[in-house]
Amino acid sequence: MESYLISDNEETLIGMKMAGVSGELLTDNQVILNRIDELILDPNIGIIILTHKTKVKIEEEVMTRKLQSKETLIVEIPGPGESIKSDFITKYIRESIGLKL
Numbered sequence: 001m002e003s004y005l006i007s008d009n010e011e012t013l014i015g016m017k018m019a020g021v022s023g024e025l026l027t028d029n030q031v032i033l034n035r036i037d038e039l040i041l042d043p044n045i046g047i048i049i050l051t052h053k054t055k056v057k058i059e060e061e062v063m064t065r066k067l068q069s070k071e072t073l074i075v076e077i078p079g080p081g082e083s084i085k086s087d088f089i090t091k092y093i094r095e096s097i098g099l100k101l
Helices: 010-018 029-041 052-057 059-068 088-097
Strands: 002-007 022-025 045-051 073-077
Touching: 002 010, 002 029, 010 022, 029 045, 029 052, 029 059, 045 052, 052 059, 052 073, 059 073
Parallel strands: 002 022, 002 045, 045 073
Antiparallel strands: none
16 A cells, blocks of 8 residues: 655655655545545555645645545645644544544
8 A cells, every 4th residue: 555645835745756656746625636536546546645724724635535535545644844733632532533622
């Protein structure tokens, strides 16, 4: 299984490519959602990585796809100058399993 990055900035894209992760630079919301749908259907892709700014723009649609996709994990990473909040892991687990408290 492979990972695939959808990034809103070139720095993250270059860094992940240097680490061996394929990806592309996308900024249009509908194009991003279409690409996510294509990647979910690709049996070789196990993890879709989104930069934080990318995910925030389409958060509800991403959550819907996270809950519907049984075999592809969709994760978020911070971009340059962004930091992860202290409750990031707890929030991520809740979102991943659809738990709302």
